Amino acid sequence: MFNFLQSIQTYRRETTQAAQYIGQGFRVTFDHMSRRPVTIHYPYEKLIPAERFRGRIHFEFDKCIACEVCVRVCPINLPVVDWEFQKSVKKKQLRSYSIDFGVCIFCGNCVEYCPTNCLSMTEEYELSVYDRHELNYDHVALGRLPSSAADDPMVLPVQGFGYLPAGQIERSETCYREESADDNL
Amino acid sequence: MSSVDLQGGWISLGEGLGLSPDLMYAVWVPIPIITIVIAATLGVLVIVWLERKISAGAQQRIGPEYAGPLGLLQPLADGLKLVFKEDIIPAKADKVLFTLGPAIVVVPVFLAYLVVPFGPNLMISNLGIGTFFWLATSSVAPIGLLMSGYGSNNKYSFLGGLRAAAQAISYEIPLALCVLAVALLADSLRTVEIVQEQAYGGILGWNVWRQPIGFVAFLIAALAECERLPFDLPEAEEELVAGYQTEYTGMKFGLFYVGSYVNLLVSGLWVTILYLGGWHAPIPFDLPNSAGWEVVGGFGAIFWTLLKTYSFLFAAILTRWTLPRVRIDQLLNLGWKFLLPLALGNLLLTALLKLLFI
Numbered sequence: 001m002f003n004f005l006q007s008i009q010t011y012r013r014e015t016t017q018a019a020q021y022i023g024q025g026f027r028v029t030f031d032h033m034s035r036r037p038v039t040i041h042y043p044y045e046k047l048i049p050a051e052r053f054r055g056r057i058h059f060e061f062d063k064c065i066a067c068e069v070c071v072r073v074c075p076i077n078l079p080v081v082d083w084e085f086q087k088s089v090k091k092k093q094l095r096s097y098s099i100d101f102g103v104c105i106f107c108g109n110c111v112e113y114c115p116t117n118c119l120s121m122t123e124e125y126e127l128s129v130y131d132r133h134e135l136n137y138d139h140v141a142l143g144r145l146p147s148s149a150a151d152d153p154m155v156l157p158v159q160g161f162g163y164l165p166a167g168q169i170e171r172s173e174t175c176y177r178e179e180s181a182d183d184n185l
Numbered sequence: 186m187s188s189v190d191l192q193g194g195w196i197s198l199g200e201g202l203g204l205s206p207d208l209m210y211a212v213w214v215p216i217p218i219i220t221i222v223i224a225a226t227l228g229v230l231v232i233v234w235l236e237r238k239i240s241a242g243a244q245q246r247i248g249p250e251y252a253g254p255l256g257l258l259q260p261l262a263d264g265l266k267l268v269f270k271e272d273i274i275p276a277k278a279d280k281v282l283f284t285l286g287p288a289i290v291v292v293p294v295f296l297a298y299l300v301v302p303f304g305p306n307l308m309i310s311n312l313g314i315g316t317f318f319w320l321a322t323s324s325v326a327p328i329g330l331l332m333s334g335y336g337s338n339n340k341y342s343f344l345g346g347l348r349a350a351a352q353a354i355s356y357e358i359p360l361a362l363c364v365l366a367v368a369l370l371a372d373s374l375r376t377v378e379i380v381q382e383q384a385y386g387g388i389l390g391w392n393v394w395r396q397p398i399g400f401v402a403f404l405i406a407a408l409a410e411c412e413r414l415p416f417d418l419p420e421a422e423e424e425l426v427a428g429y430q431t432e433y434t435g436m437k438f439g440l441f442y443v444g445s446y447v448n449l450l451v452s453g454l455w456v457t458i459l460y461l462g463g464w465h466a467p468i469p470f471d472l473p474n475s476a477g478w479e480v481v482g483g484f485g486a487i488f489w490t491l492l493k494t495y496s497f498l499f500a501a502i503l504t505r506w507t508l509p510r511v512r513i514d515q516l517l518n519l520g521w522k523f524l525l526p527l528a529l530g531n532l533l534l535t536a537l538l539k540l541l542f543i
Contacts, residue, residue: 025508029243029503029506029507032244032245033239033243035245036245037245038245038246039246039247
């Protein structure tokens with residue numbers, strides 16, 4: 001008899017608890033409805049990624065000493081460094097350098113370890129091409145200045161969440177029209 | 186009771202033109218029916234749009250935006266796409282059952298509108314067995330689901346069909362018991378009388394306050410009956426591809442689609458009729474007694490009915506993004522071990538109180 005009453009008690013408690021949890025869940029969903037959408041209308045608006053975003057790798061040909069550290073630290077030995085030893089100056093002369101972004105995982109190890117800082121990460125993330133071989137960037141393509149969404153007059157740049165002040169989780173209206181700091185570069 | 190008599194007006198209009206009353210009556214009969222069918226279909230478009238927009242809101246997305254203002258024409262575009270799609274019947278399917286299935290699912294759902302009152306005189310048929318008629322027709326739909334599940338000759342479809350039948354049968358019972366409790370209060374199965382019985386005292390007179398347990402049980406059972414998200418096991422994507430809809434394309438799939446949303450709308454309307462005071466405004470007020478004001482009152486009645494219905498739909502859509510889907514055994518447990526005793530107890534309690542106090 002006592003067992004029976006106790007099981008009823010437990011059942012009742014569990015039911016009210018479940019109802020409470022459901023109520024909590026509804027509060028969360030309801031609260032989300034009043035928030036601003038996170039959507040960025042891609043071709044018309046573009047995201048300005050966070051400062052430490054790891055986008056396409058930029059390479060400066062003249063700084064490179066062909067040490068091949070980037071190849072060694074790369075998880076898949078991806079950068080192709082083609083050099084020739086110049087006897088006259090007793091130095092390695094770089095002939096070409098290429099990274100295949102179809103294979104690159106954008107881990108940034110090469111940038112981290114490059115002794116002369118000739119590699120750097122850019123904020124470029126629009127790497128789609130029709131043929132995957134086009135993703136194999138040589139030193140000319142790698143040396144191109146990165147283009148920022150903020151510099152394109154046709155698109156509305158939208159700052160990523162990394163730019164929000166600490167504790168804020170929603171973009172305010174002002175975040176949608178922000179000129180990039182390096183406009184005059 | 187009413188000074189505006191549309192049917193009488195129509196027939197006398199025919200007499201003025203020299204047409205016989207019988208002919209005018211024959212022309213009159215389909216008009217409300219067609220109006221309701223069109224209204225229900227338009228209601229589906231509104232629900233689809235609302236569902237997409239509210240879902241988007243709950244997930245901090247934007248939702249349909251480019252088709253028409255605010256994406257209002259998106260459901261229309263979806264429907265148009267379905268019309269133009271190829272209608273495939275699988276080679277080894279049972280062609281008759283496969284084709285008959287969607288129709289049998291959709292027709293009973295539309296039949297339920299027969300007894301739904303949108304105002305004191307705004308209904309197609311004031312049947313004496315109104316609510317019972319709805320319960321009876323809505324239990325025809327699982328047969329169609331079983332047919333289409335079996336006729337598809339696909340294991341996922343079959344499982345989905347079986348699940349749909351099991352779910353519909355197990356939730357029909359608590360649903361019927363909740364309706365019975367309400368019918369006890371109103372002393373009638375007639376929908377108009379159930380609503381009229383809630384007319385006194387505005388929002389305080391509604392059945393929600395007299396039947397809180399029944400209301401909750403009815404909401405849950407209605408969601409399950411519509412196969413809405415916490416209970417959408419018959420078409421569980423993760424396990425069953427799309428359940429009984431797996432093999433369907435084009436307009437046959439469109440029928441299921443329309444059927445499920447019309448069913449949702451019907452459920453919302455029934456929640457309104459049984460528990461939320463039907464066409465009555467939350468705060469009662471009297472309109473002047475003239476023909477013009479009666480027309481205004483009629484539109485007001487439709488407005489309140491739809492407002493209450495769509496707030497139920499809003500809750501249903503919010504539920505979709507709040508609660509995780511239950512497993513099939515949990516679903517049946519909930520139906521048989523929780524809702525059935527709850528609804529039965531509610532019915533007994535109602536009967537007891539009714540015997541004691543009235």
